[in-house]
Amino acid sequence: MRGRLTGYWLFAPAALWLALFFAVPLYSLVATSLFDPDGSVLTGYDVAWAFGNFPDAISEYWRPLVRSLVYAGIATAICLVLGYVLAYAIAFKAGRWKNLMLVLVVAPFFTSFLVRTLSWKLILADDGWIVNTLQFVHVLGDDGRLLATPVAVVAGLTYNFLPFMVLPLYAALEKLDPRLIEAASDLYASPARAFWKVTWPLSRPGVVGGVLLTFIPAAGDFINAELLGSPNERMVGNVIQNLFTTTGDYAAAGALSVTLMLIIVAMVVAYARTSSTEDLV
Amino acid sequence: MTPLQRVGRWIGDHLVLALGVLVIVYLVVPIAIVALMSFNDSSGSRNVYKFQEFTVSNWANPCKPEGLCDAVSTSIQIGLLATIVATTLGTLAAFALARHRFRGRSGANMLIFLPMASPEIVMGSSLLALFVAAGFGGQLGFWTIFIAHVMFCLSFVIITVKARLSGLDDNLEQAAMDLYATEAQTFWRVTFPLVFPGILAAALLSFSLSFDDFIISNLNAGQTVTFPMFVWGAAQRGVPMQVNVIGTAMFVIALALVLAGGWNQRRRATAKAA
Amino acid sequence: MSQVDEVLHQHRERAQTRDLRLEGLTKEFASFTAVKALDLVVPTGTFFALLGPSGCGKTTTLRMVAGLETPTSGRILLGDDDVTYTKPYKRPVNTVFQNYALFPHLDIAENVAFGLKRRGIKDVKGAVAEMLELTELSTQATKTPGQLSGGQQQRVALARALINRPEVLLLDEPLGALDLKLRRSMQVELKRIQSEVGLTFVHVTHDQEEAMTMADVVAVMNGGVIEQMGSPTELYDNPRTTFVANFLGQSNLVAGEIIGVDGDVVKADMHGTTVSVPRERAHATSGKGWIGVRPEKVLIARTGERIDAPGNHMTGAVVTDASFIGVSTQYRVRMAWGQEITAFEQNTGLREVLAPGTPVDVSWRPEFAFLLDASQDVTAGLGEV
Numbered sequence: 001m002r003g004r005l006t007g008y009w010l011f012a013p014a015a016l017w018l019a020l021f022f023a024v025p026l027y028s029l030v031a032t033s034l035f036d037p038d039g040s041v042l043t044g045y046d047v048a049w050a051f052g053n054f055p056d057a058i059s060e061y062w063r064p065l066v067r068s069l070v071y072a073g074i075a076t077a078i079c080l081v082l083g084y085v086l087a088y089a090i091a092f093k094a095g096r097w098k099n100l101m102l103v104l105v106v107a108p109f110f111t112s113f114l115v116r117t118l119s120w121k122l123i124l125a126d127d128g129w130i131v132n133t134l135q136f137v138h139v140l141g142d143d144g145r146l147l148a149t150p151v152a153v154v155a156g157l158t159y160n161f162l163p164f165m166v167l168p169l170y171a172a173l174e175k176l177d178p179r180l181i182e183a184a185s186d187l188y189a190s191p192a193r194a195f196w197k198v199t200w201p202l203s204r205p206g207v208v209g210g211v212l213l214t215f216i217p218a219a220g221d222f223i224n225a226e227l228l229g230s231p232n233e234r235m236v237g238n239v240i241q242n243l244f245t246t247t248g249d250y251a252a253a254g255a256l257s258v259t260l261m262l263i264i265v266a267m268v269v270a271y272a273r274t275s276s277t278e279d280l281v
Numbered sequence: 282m283t284p285l286q287r288v289g290r291w292i293g294d295h296l297v298l299a300l301g302v303l304v305i306v307y308l309v310v311p312i313a314i315v316a317l318m319s320f321n322d323s324s325g326s327r328n329v330y331k332f333q334e335f336t337v338s339n340w341a342n343p344c345k346p347e348g349l350c351d352a353v354s355t356s357i358q359i360g361l362l363a364t365i366v367a368t369t370l371g372t373l374a375a376f377a378l379a380r381h382r383f384r385g386r387s388g389a390n391m392l393i394f395l396p397m398a399s400p401e402i403v404m405g406s407s408l409l410a411l412f413v414a415a416g417f418g419g420q421l422g423f424w425t426i427f428i429a430h431v432m433f434c435l436s437f438v439i440i441t442v443k444a445r446l447s448g449l450d451d452n453l454e455q456a457a458m459d460l461y462a463t464e465a466q467t468f469w470r471v472t473f474p475l476v477f478p479g480i481l482a483a484a485l486l487s488f489s490l491s492f493d494d495f496i497i498s499n500l501n502a503g504q505t506v507t508f509p510m511f512v513w514g515a516a517q518r519g520v521p522m523q524v525n526v527i528g529t530a531m532f533v534i535a536l537a538l539v540l541a542g543g544w545n546q547r548r549r550a551t552a553k554a555a
Numbered sequence: 556m557s558q559v560d561e562v563l564h565q566h567r568e569r570a571q572t573r574d575l576r577l578e579g580l581t582k583e584f585a586s587f588t589a590v591k592a593l594d595l596v597v598p599t600g601t602f603f604a605l606l607g608p609s610g611c612g613k614t615t616t617l618r619m620v621a622g623l624e625t626p627t628s629g630r631i632l633l634g635d636d637d638v639t640y641t642k643p644y645k646r647p648v649n650t651v652f653q654n655y656a657l658f659p660h661l662d663i664a665e666n667v668a669f670g671l672k673r674r675g676i677k678d679v680k681g682a683v684a685e686m687l688e689l690t691e692l693s694t695q696a697t698k699t700p701g702q703l704s705g706g707q708q709q710r711v712a713l714a715r716a717l718i719n720r721p722e723v724l725l726l727d728e729p730l731g732a733l734d735l736k737l738r739r740s741m742q743v744e745l746k747r748i749q750s751e752v753g754l755t756f757v758h759v760t761h762d763q764e765e766a767m768t769m770a771d772v773v774a775v776m777n778g779g780v781i782e783q784m785g786s787p788t789e790l791y792d793n794p795r796t797t798f799v800a801n802f803l804g805q806s807n808l809v810a811g812e813i814i815g816v817d818g819d820v821v822k823a824d825m826h827g828t829t830v831s832v833p834r835e836r837a838h839a840t841s842g843k844g845w846i847g848v849r850p851e852k853v854l855i856a857r858t859g860e861r862i863d864a865p866g867n868h869m870t871g872a873v874v875t876d877a878s879f880i881g882v883s884t885q886y887r888v889r890m891a892w893g894q895e896i897t898a899f900e901q902n903t904g905l906r907e908v909l910a911p912g913t914p915v916d917v918s919w920r921p922e923f924a925f926l927l928d929a930s931q932d933v934t935a936g937l938g939e940v
């Protein structure tokens with residue numbers, strides 16, 4: 001119907017931009033990770049095929065690396081539970097409040113990530129009512145605190161990435177025909193069995209999408225760790241950021257960045273084997 | 282049904298909804314606190330994370346903290362530029378993917394998907410690595426941030442517009458052609474009006490992603506300061522309450538835009554029904 | 556003169572000679588041929604139906620006429636104009652799409668006015684109002700398509716196409732999305748509108764009842780070719796292939812050995828009984844054949860009782876099943892040679908319903924039978940939609 005080349009012309013500008021400023025930089029990043037580790041801003045950097053940068057960086061920074069994956073994993077799990085409940089409520093129970101609830105889910109996007117995260121400093125403050133209540137019921141000791149603990153960092157991560165979980169889950173659940181659940185209960189499935197045998201498997205594309213969209217940014221985040229945690233909660237993002245901007249140790253920063261990318265790619269591939277990229281895009 | 286059963290049933294029916302509302306509260310409370318703190322008079326205390334005294338002076342003088350309004354203005358400029366470029370290029374690409382067959386489609390999908398699957402810290406550091414390798418290390422600033430923002434907005438624009446396009450019934454365009462509309466008329470009278478909500482949503486998303494980005498901008502900003510970078514810097518010393526004013530104002534403007542859009546849609550529907 | 560010729564002749568007299576002609580029209584897709592060298596003439600002013608199971612090529616044919624699909628070879632002519640490669644927006648042809656394809660962002664009046672406006676007509680108000688009147692939509696003019704019922708949407712789609720006064724109106728399964736009752740009343744409505752405006756309608760459907768109710772001429776399509784074309788009665792009474800016999804209504808097909816032509820009839824041996832079939836209904840004259848008879852033409856009676864049919868009675872049959880449907884009873888009867896055939900009998904009240912197990916004699920009037928070539932698949936067209 002239309003010219004055979006039209007598709008290429010339409011796609012070319014975006015493809016070029018992504019290639020130049022996403023794909024090529026990834027290559028530069030890999031090159032950086034193989035810089036001579038003795039280079040500095042003053043002496044300049046050379047690609048020295050220094051594969052030793054990887055074991056060096058990992059052995060020095062394995063704690064923040066593992067911590068990132070653990071915090072992101074816990075936050076993703078909590079997001080999945082909270083997000084599923086919320087998405088299910090919006091899809092099946094909200095009635096005429098559906099649109100309002102959806103607006104409220106995306107409401108956090110309407111204001112600044114950093115400003116919102118800072119307000120958690122106030123919520124979890126040492127003399128705030130949450131800490132006071134927890135102290136009163138002896139969950140926390142008298143001088144116990146939430147700020148500067150892993151709890152605060154995970155709470156912040158959960159809060160910040162929850163909408164990324166809710167939206168794909170909602171999209172999947174919304175497509176689900178509620179008559180299927182009725183059919184399941186007609187066929188002698190208890191509500192719990194109907195959920196596990198019908199609702200859950202059919203919402204899987206949403207679960208896959210939500211988990212990826214939550215876990216990936218959470219694993220690379222350093223804002224929550226910096227603002228709500230202490231040096232003991234440093235994540236790999238903090239380290240990379242510091243190495244690049246303050247220390248100037250590009251080789252180690254590059255090696256860590258590449259390592260993080262590889263770990264995430266491996267997890268995505270393993271996790272999303274069932275759904276092709278066409279589905280995800 | 283006994284009253285007790287009825288109560289049990291009511292709880293069963295409403296439990297999920299109640300839990301859902303609690304999750305919403307979790308999402309919304311921090312925003313409410315931002316709004317509250319925008320009226321906080323912190324001048325008498327060093328603790329900026331506690332509400333001291335009500336004042337409207339923060340709203341009256343939002344630009345009082347040095348550099349704040351410059352940062353906001355920089356963010357708006359970058360946001361607008363990145364939105365225009367990303368929405369244009371992304372929409373063209375979405376049309377290409379949805380409407381044209383071409384070789385290398387899976388490669389194209391990969392190129393779109395990967396930026397969304399990459400942690401920002403990785404994208405930010407790769408770009409920095411490129412700029413340094415290309416000898417632009419000393420020229421980081423407005424334009425390098427702009428380049429980065431267009432890059433990460435593109436994928437979101439493409440999938441948003443493409444979703445709208447593939448949800449579109451092909452028959453509509455064929456019907457238009459059948460009804461004497463030329464290719465150009467079909468595009469401007471049928472295709473574009475129907476895809477426009479998707480393009481608008483993509484543009485709003487781009488602007489908010491750009492305005493909000495810290496991790497990638499921070500690595501590639503040089504001496505330029507965007508709003509999130511200003512907040513980050515201020516967080517080390519004590520955040521001026523005016524930051525909450527900006528946060529609240531952004532929220533109100535965005536919410537108003539969304540509600541106006543929804544209201545406009547409903548008004549048109551009812552006006553036509555009447 | 557056959558019935559179809561008569562119908563066609565009447566139409567020719569009524570209208571100018573802007574017939575729609577398809578010549579050797581072929582459409583090949585990557586993996587299969589959808590339409591094979593189709594030759595077809597649709598006279599001006601006819602209500603023409605393309606009937607066939609899904610995948611038979613009828614929709615592809617329609618889309619080629621609309622200009623939405625480019626033929627691989629062959630020609631499409633409107634009168635003397637070759638429109639094979641004319642853009643869809645330059646042909647005097649409009650389509651009522653299967654799912655209506657109403658523009659969701661325009662209201663009903665704007666939808667209906669769309670074609671006129673694209674052709675540069677400024678003042679469309681009168682024409683739109685008139686068309687909405689014709690389709691009984693006047694009160695819906697300012698609603699959006701989403702606010703209308705299925706039947707109303709269908710009428711909007713029709714109005715939107717008809718207002719352009721096309722030379723040919725194409726209807727692609729236009730009633731497929733409606734429920735049975737609405738479908739029946741829309742069939743009558745469509746027929747009324749067609750005779751009122753006097754345009755050529757080409758209607759694609761897989762519903763044989765719909766095709767027979769509405770169309771002057773029906774073409775039965777199968778596997779990319781037209782199996783048979785004619786008036787509904789002609790196709791029903793004198794099917795030329797097993798596919799038509801089975802797809803259009805039901806048929807009993809019994810294997811037989813053709814004896815030969817004998818005057819006006821062709822005689823055949825059917826499991827020991829000699830049956831005759833009128834010459835013009837015999838589509839084979841030697842070798843093996845399928846002797847066909849429609850179920851309502853099959854007459855049965857208790858063994859020994861009189862049957863109102865000349866010729867041979869087949870004895871030794873037994874009723875195996877009787878379904879009472881109200882106006883009629885549908886019998887399954889096992890013949891002496893083991894084959895089960897179907898017989899419909901009006902419930903005139905002259906006789907009680909025969910219970911399964913009742914021994915019966917079977918016969919039919921020879922002029923109602925037809926004879927088909929045995930090289931065809933006897934089950935062709937069965938169970939296809």
